[in-house]
Amino acid sequence: MTAPARRLTPAAAGAGWDAAVGALVNPSDRRGGTLRLVTSADVDSLDPARTYYVWVWLLQRMLNRTLMAYPTDPGPAGLVPVPDLAEGPGQVGDGGRTWTYRLRPGLRYDDGTPITSADVAHAVRRVFAQDVLPGGPTYLIPLLDDPARPYPGPYRSAEPLRSVRTPDEHTIVFHLNRPFSDFDHLMAQPCAAPVPRRADTGADYGNAPLSSGPYRVAEHRPGSFLHLERNPHWDPATDPVRPALPDRVELTIGVDVDDLDARLIDGEFDINLEGRGLQHAAQHRVAADGVLRSHTDNPRTSFLHFVSIQPHIPPFGDVHARRAVHYAADKILLQQARGGPVTGGDLTTALFPPRLPAHQDLDPYPTGPDLRGDLDAARAELAAAGLPDGFEAVIGTQRGKFRLVADALVESVARVGIRLTVKELDVATYFSLGAGHPETIRRHGLGLIVTDWGADFPTEYGFLAPLVDGRQIKRNGGNWNISELDDPVVNDLIDQSLHTTDPGERAHQWRAVERRVMEHAVMLPLVHDKTLHYRNPWVTNVYVHPAFGLYDVQAMGLVRDAPDGTDS
Template sequence: MRKTRSNSLADVKVKTDLVSAARSGASMTGCGFNAAVNGTANPSSHRGGTLVFDNSGDWDSTDPGNSYVAYAWNFARLYTRTLTTYSAKAGSGAEELVPDLARDLGEVSPDRRTWTYRLKPNLRMEDGELITSYMIKHAVERSASYSDTLPIGPVYWRTFLASFGDSGEDTSGTGEQVGISTPDPLTIVFHLRRPMAEFDHLVSMPQTAPVPPAKDTGTEYYRHPLSSGPYMFDHYVTGKQLTLVRNPQWDPSTDPARKQLVDKIVVNLNVDADEIDERLFTGRSHLAVEGGGVQHRGQARIMASPALRSNADNPTNGFVWYAAINTVIPPLDNVHCRRAVLYAADHVALQEAFGGSAGGEIVSTMLPQTIPGAPPETFDPYGFHSKPRGDLKKAAAALAEGGCPDGFATAISFRNNRPKEQAAAEALRDSLARVGIKADLLGYPSGEIDVYPGTPAFVHENNLGINITGWGSDWPSGFGFLHAICHGDAILPTSNSNISELNDPLVNALLDVVMTIESATERHDIYRRVAERITEQAAFLPIVHSRSLVFRNPDVTNVRVSSALQMHDYAVMGLRPASKTDETTR
C-alpha cells in the first residue's frame, strides 16, 4: 500500500511540475534521456540570456589557486584559462588535452625533467593587461607555497617542482623559486625534481590561470579574481549569490574549449537541496552547479515522468562515493579494526543512500573502471558482492583480532547540506552497530570540508574515524585519482585530501616511481597494484562508483557530459531565445 500511494503522489506531483513549468515559460519537453552523455543536447549558437545555477552550499574558494572541488574547477573555466585544457568534444573525446593559453602542448627535455610552454600572443586579462608568463609563474608559486592564507589545493607542485621542499619554501639557497623560469614574457619553463610523465595534465589545473602580481590581493583575491576567460566577476556576496558577465577582452579565436553565448551567469548559493530540484523542475533555474544529481524525491519524479526524464542524464561520471577510514586514530590504527568496518557495512543500504542503481553500482575498489589500471570487477576481498548486506561473522573475528571484541566508539562526518551523504552516514552507523561499533554523527557545511575532515588536528580531537565524502580524478589517470588521497606526501595540516592519513611505504614507493615510467601500460599495472594495496590496508570503504541523475532545463543549449570534467561542461552552454528564469533564491 505504501508503495502504491507513493507512486500515485509522485504522478500528481509530476503533473503539478508540468503545469508550473508551463506557467513559468519553460516547456518540459526535452531532447531525450542521456542525450548529453555521448552527444550534445540542444546544439545552438544563439547568443543572449541569463544562465541560472543553484548551489546547495558555497565554494571552497573562487580563487583559482586556492580551490580543490570538482565543480569549482569546472565552473572556474568560465573565468579562467590555463596552459592546457580539455577539448569541447562530447563523450570520450572530452579527455583530449588541447593547448589553451599555450600555443602547443609542452616541449619536454630528453631527461623529461624540463617542460617548456610558449604562450599565444596578445591574450589579455579583463582589464586589458597583456597576459605574460610572469603572471602564470606567480600564480603557480602563490598556490604552491603552502601557507595559512592559501591552504586549499593539490600538492603536486610542491612534490615535483625542483625548488620546493615539503613546506613549499625555497630550498635552493638563492631566495628564488628556481623551479619555474620565464626567459621572456611568452615563455615559461618548469624544472622538475624527477620526471613527471603526465605534466601536460597538471598544467590544465586552475593553478596555472594567470594572476598579475601587482593585482594579487592575497586572501581577498577570491572576491574578484581577474578573468582571462569568457566571463568576469560582476558581484559576489558569499553565501548569497555570484554573478558573472561577459569579459570584453576574451578572444574566441584563441580559445578551443569555451564559448561566450549568454550575457550573464548567476549562481544562487545556499539553496536547500530539495528546493533546488523543485526550482529545476518548475523552470526557475537551469542547472545545479554541483553536478551531483537530484535528491531521492527528485529521482522518483524523474523516473515516473517521461517528460522530466527526457531532460535528464544519468552518466557514470568517474566519481567514487566512499568512507575514508582514518589509519592513525585508535583503534582504527589497527588494520583489523578497519577491516571490521568493511565487513560490517551494509552495502545495499549505502547504495540506497545515494539513490540505488541510479546513483551508482556497489563496488569493492576505489579506482573506477573508467580509469585504465582499475582492478577487475571480480576483485572482491571483503565480499561486497557475495554478501552485500555485510559479513558479520568476519567483522566480529576482525574486531577480536584487533583487540576490540566488544566493538569500539568512533564518529562519522558528512556534509550536512547533502542529504545523500547524511543518509549514507546513518546507514553506516546502523550497519556498524550490529557488531558493537558505536558511531556518533557530525554534519558540517560543504564549503568547510577543509576545516573539518580536511584538518587532521580537528579529526583527531573529535575522534572522526570515518568520513563520508566523494572523490574524482584530478585528471583522467590512475595517478590523477590516487596520489592526492593515499600518498603520505599529500597529508597536510589543512585542506588535507588524504583524509585516511594513509602513509604506507609501498603505496608511496609505487606512486613515487610511476611518473618516471614512459610506458602507459606499465603505469596502468602500477595503478592496479596501488588500488589493491589500499584495499588490503582497509583505508577506504568504497560505496558506489557514482552515477548522477542530473536534470537539465530544456532551455539550456550545448549541454554535454565531459568525461574529463566528470559532469556537464559549463564553459560551452547557451540558452534558447526568450528563456526566462528567476535569478533569486526565492
C-alpha cells in the same frame, strides 16, 4: 517571489533520457541571455590557487584560462588537454624533465593589461605558499622544488623559483626534477591560471581576482550569490575552447538540497552547477513523469563514494577494528542509501573506476554472496582487536545523501556491536574545513567520514595519489588523504609509476598501490557514482564533460524564449 518557469518550446524539446552523455543536447551558437545556476554549497575559493571543488573548477573555466585546457567535447577527446593560452602542447625535452610552452599573442586580462609568461610563472610560485594559500592541488611542488633548498613561495622570499624560467614574455620553461608524463594535465588545472604579481594580494586575492577568461566577477556575496559579466577584453579569436554564449551568469548559493531540486525542476534555475544530482524526493517525482525524465542524464561519473577510516582515531589504530567495519558493511543497503543501482552508482569493492587501465577485480573483504555483510568475519576481526563486544565511534557526514549513507552504515555495523554516533558537518565547508581538515577530524573524534572523490585529472595518478600519497597530506584544510595514510611502500610505488613510460607496466604498478592501500583497510569503497542530473530544456549545448563528470556550464547557452515569453 520565485521567477515563473520557462515554457517548453518545440525548439528546446525532445532530447531524451541520458542524451547528454557522450553527445551534445540542443546544439546552438546563439548568444545572449542570463544563465541561472544554483548550488547548495558555497564556492570554496575564487582564487585559482585555492579552489579544489570540481564544480568550482568548471566555474573557473568561465573566469580563467590556462596554458592547456580540456576541450568542449562530450566524447573521449574531452579527456585530452588542448592548447588554451599556449599555442601548442608542451614541448618535451631532457627525457621528460623539461616542458616548454609558448603563449598566444593578444591575450589580456579583464582590466585590459596583457597576459605574459611571467604571470603564469608567478601563479605557479603561489602554489608553494601553502601557509598563505592552502586548499588547492599541490602536484607542482614535488615536481619543481629543490629538496635541498625548499622554495617558500613568493610572499616569504624575493628569490625566483629556479625551476621555472621565462626567457621572454611569451615563453615559459619548466625544469622538472623527475619525468612526469601528465604535465599537460597539470597545466589545465586552475592553479596554473595567470596571476600578475602587481595584482596579487595574497590570501585576499580571491576577493577581487583578475580574469583571463570570457567572464569576470560583477558581484559576489559569499554564501548568497555570485554574478558574472562579460570580460570586455576577452578575444574569442584567441580562445579555441570557450563559446561564451550568455551575456551574464548568476549563481545562487546555499539553497537546501531538496528545495534546490524543486526550484530547478520548476524552472526557477537553469542548471545545478554543483552537480550532486537529484535527491530522493526529486528522483521519485522525475520517475513518475515521462517528460521530466526525458530531461535527465544518469552518467557514470567516475567519482568514488567511500567511507574513510582514520587510524589516528581510537580504536581504529588497530587494523582489525577497521577490517571489522569492512566485513560488516551491508553493501546493498549502502547502495540504496545513494539511490539504488540506477541513480546511486555501481557497487564496487575496488578503488579505480572501470575506465582507467589499472582497474582490477579486487575484493579483499568479501561481504557474502548477498553482499549484506559477513558478520562472522567481522566478529572475528573484533576479537582480534580485543574488542569482542564491539566499540563506540563517531561517523562524520553532511545532510542529504551523505547522511543517508552514514545512517545505513550505522545500521550495518550495529549488528556486530559497533555503535556509531552521527556527526553532521556544515555542507558549505565540508571538504575544505570539515572532512578535509585534520584538526576538525581530531576535535570531533571522527573515526569514520563519508566522502566522495573524483580525479583531479583522468589518469591513475590524478585519481588515487591525492587519497593515499603521504606527501600530499594537507594540515591546513582541503586535505583529501583523510586517513593520513603515509606508507613508504605506497609512496615508492607511486614514484616508480612516474618514471615508467610503458603503459602496461605503469598500470601494473598502480594495481600494486591499490592492493597495498586496501590491506590497510582505511578506505571502504561503496559505489562508483552514477548521478541523476536535470537539464532544463531551454539550455543549449548541454553535455556531461568526460574529464569532470558534470555538466560543462561554460559551453552552455539559452534558447530564445524566456519565462515571460520574451527574448532572453
